[in-house]
Amino acid sequence: MTPMKLAVAGASGRMGRMLIETILNAGDVTLAGALDVPGSPALGTDPAAFLGKSSGVAIESDLARGLAGVDLLIDFTRPEGTLRHAEYCAAHGIKMVIGTTGFDEAGKAAIADAAKRTAIMFAPNMSVGVNVTLKLLEMAAKSFSEGYDIEIIEAHHRHKVDAPSGTAIKMGEVIAGALGRKLDDVAVWAREGVTGARDPSSIGFATIRGGDIIGDHTVLFAGMGERIEISHKSSSRVSYAHGSVRAARFLADKATGLFDMQDVLGLK
Structure with missing residues (x-):
């Protein structure tokens, strides 16, 4: 089976780096894209450089470049950025794992709408x-x-x-x-x-x-x-990262729909 191609939003942040390290160590998924905000000093650099490794991709602020060929985006950023990413992903058939918090009701409704066009796992905690x-x-x-x-x-x-x-x-x-x-x-x-x-x-x-x-x-x-x-x-963000990659695997055979971690873990 071809490894699922994942991208990480907020790639230079604390959670972003934990996600990148987890993806690189997972074996059955691959890091295929990385995003950060315009003006970030990390733009253009390899998202795995902090580990002394090379991933073969560069951190981008442009969604078209950063998500080219990607199957799924993991996003733990801010509501305004996540909603922009969700609209782009829905329009281009890219799945999402969303761990961002702080959405108002309109934001949650926008994510539910995007999930009619792509598969989204949205939960306030991935642990x-x-x-x-x-x-x-x-x-x-x-x-x-x-x-x-x-x-x-x-x-x-x-x-x-x-x-x-x-x-x-x-x-x-x-x-x-x-x-x-x-x-x-x-x-x-x-x-x-x-x-x-x-x-x-x-x-x-x-x-x-x-x-x-x-x-x-x-x-x-x-x-x-x-x-x-x-x-x-x-005691570590690693549990959030492991849960996020587990959620990505869960979405592998899903075309559309809004899910949460209770779905991923079979607890419903």
Whole structure:
């Protein structure tokens, strides 16, 4: 079988480099393209140079050059860039794995529209561990539906620009769905001042930003006389990269459609 040809957006960034290293080491896929923003000092260089290797491709800002002959693009950049990439990929039959977070409803709708023309795997977290945790949270929420207060605490590095994290929001959505609620109706995004007693139907969020924390998430189910905590802690971005390549393999035989990591892992 011919190896799947992958490209990476944000190739000179921390996540981009982790993806490139994972692809080069995978064996059954190949790095065939790399993108970065106009003006990046990395443009024109080999995306594998930081590893002391040569990939045979150059980092491009022009989509036509950077994605020429590519089967799939992995994108962990910013919403505005990802949406531009999604439109191009949909028009040219290029599949996508999207790990970008911070989309508004219009952005999510645009991705769903692009998925009518190409295959897209879109998830706020590509970690296999996080996605198994989401399944555990669904089960736990059904058991703790009465008498337990639910709080979601997340921590990330100082450079993360959106809050709460996409993973924390997804956790809230999964829990709310298991309880027959909509997250927007029950979420408490912040607390300050005299807030009054806690609404027992609410799902609270707390956000921490500092240092080089890769990503920590804890869901607290606090009842009378006991407290249950379900946590996932990332010590490296490598789990996101491995999950992304696994998602790319999943899309290999898909022509169109919108999928998430629960589909990839067979957890639905």
